[in-house]
Amino acid sequence: xxxxxxxxxxxxxxxxxxxxxxxxxxxxxxxxxxxxxxxxxxxxxxxxxxxxxxxxxxxxxxxxxxxxxxxxxxxxxxxxxxxxxxxxxxxxxxxxxxxxxxxxxxxxxxxxxxxxx
Amino acid sequence: xxxxxxxxxxxxxxxxxxxxxxxxxxxxxxxxxxxxxxxxxxxxxxxxxxxxxxxxxxxxxxxxxxxxxxxxxxxxxxxxxxxxxxxxxxxxxxxxxxxxxxxxxxxxx
Numbered sequence: 001x002x003x004x005x006x007x008x009x010x011x012x013x014x015x016x017x018x019x020x021x022x023x024x025x026x027x028x029x030x031x032x033x034x035x036x037x038x039x040x041x042x043x044x045x046x047x048x049x050x051x052x053x054x055x056x057x058x059x060x061x062x063x064x065x066x067x068x069x070x071x072x073x074x075x076x077x078x079x080x081x082x083x084x085x086x087x088x089x090x091x092x093x094x095x096x097x098x099x100x101x102x103x104x105x106x107x108x109x110x111x112x113x114x115x116x117x
Numbered sequence: 118x119x120x121x122x123x124x125x126x127x128x129x130x131x132x133x134x135x136x137x138x139x140x141x142x143x144x145x146x147x148x149x150x151x152x153x154x155x156x157x158x159x160x161x162x163x164x165x166x167x168x169x170x171x172x173x174x175x176x177x178x179x180x181x182x183x184x185x186x187x188x189x190x191x192x193x194x195x196x197x198x199x200x201x202x203x204x205x206x207x208x209x210x211x212x213x214x215x216x217x218x219x220x221x222x223x224x225x226x
Contacts (some may be wrong), residue, residue, distance in 0.1 A: 042121060042204070042216030043160070058213070090159060096212075105150070106214065108159035 003027065003089055004109035006091050012115045013081050020110050023091030031096045032074040033106060034058075034066060036087040043090065050096065077113045081116045088113050119143045122139035123205050128223045129195055130171050137190045137203050142165040145210025154219065160204055176185045189207070191207045192222075198223045 004025040009034075013019050024033065029053045035043040045058030049068040063085060065077045078085055092106040120142045141149070144161040148167040152160035164170055166181035178191040190203055202219040209215055214221060 040218055042218045043206075043214075044216070045213060048213070103163065104148075104212075105162050105207075107162070110159050 004091060004093055004107060004111040005114050008112060009110070010113040010115075012117065013078075014030075015081055015083060015116055017081050019078045019081055020113070021078075021089055021091075023074045023076070023116070024072050025074075025091075025093045025107075026072065026110075027093060027095070027107070028071060029093035029095045029107075031085045031094045031104075032068065033092040033094075034064070034076045035092065036060065036085075037111075038091060040086050046076065046089075054105070057076065081114075083116045086114060086116045090097055119209060121205055121207060121215055122129070122193065123203075123217040123220045127225065128195075128225060130225060131197060131224055131226050132134045132156045133195050134191065134193050135195060135222065137192070137205075137222065139190070139205035141188070141205070141207045141215075141217075142188050143207045143209045143215055146183060147208040147210070148215070149179075149181055149188050149210060150206045150214065151177075154204055155200070156204045156207050163183075163203075164177075169171045195224050197226070207222055 003101040007022045030082045033048045034046040046061045049055045052071045091109040112113045122140045150161040155159040164179040171180045176193045181188045202221045203221045205217040208212045
């Protein structure tokens with residue numbers, strides 16, 4: 001593995017079903033993020049984790065949950081999918097150990113295209 | 118509220134220069150990022166500005182004026198592969214990135 005991987009690449013899901021999007025990074029970054037990207041809108045933060053064992057809510061957290069059991073993995077779960085959750089989902093990570101004065105650049109996975117019918 | 122404004126779409130000619138503007142209103146400022154995103158792909162990091170002035174990196178340069186809440190990305194010697202969306206993002210007082218909707222750049226031969 002090099003960088004960040006996401007699975008699945010794409011998925012069509014019936015409304016009401018449960019779905020977990022997987023994200024794994026091998027850069028030993030302490031911070032990880034989940035975004036959704038919709039046409040005409042900027043990336044919107046769903047949830048984030050500054051370090052293993054901690055998570056936080058972003059701008060659009062409703063209907064989603066995350067866990068961060070270890071440094072490498074940050075799965076995103078839709079408990080009961082709805083059509084408005086149709087989107088492209090990106091996972092990202094950054095090395096915030098560079099401190100608040102550093103760039104703390106976020107690096108993105110290839111994305112998961114999710115369609116909820 | 119927090120807001121990042123960029124033009125929706127721009128067209129330029131191969132070999133020319135194009136400037137993509139970004140204005141922002143955010144709660145606090147801890148740096149501004151530019152990312153490139155080709156269709157169907159992930160955003161990739163281009164540049165980071167935290168102090169006023171111009172940062173040059175090969176054919177790409179990025180400028181920041183914190184007092185004006187303004188940045189631009191300058192692309193020189195345009196190539197067809199530069200056809201992509203360019204995303205402006207500002208890190209706010211909570212150290213979260215606020216993203217613009219992106220500027221789709223179309224390069225014509």
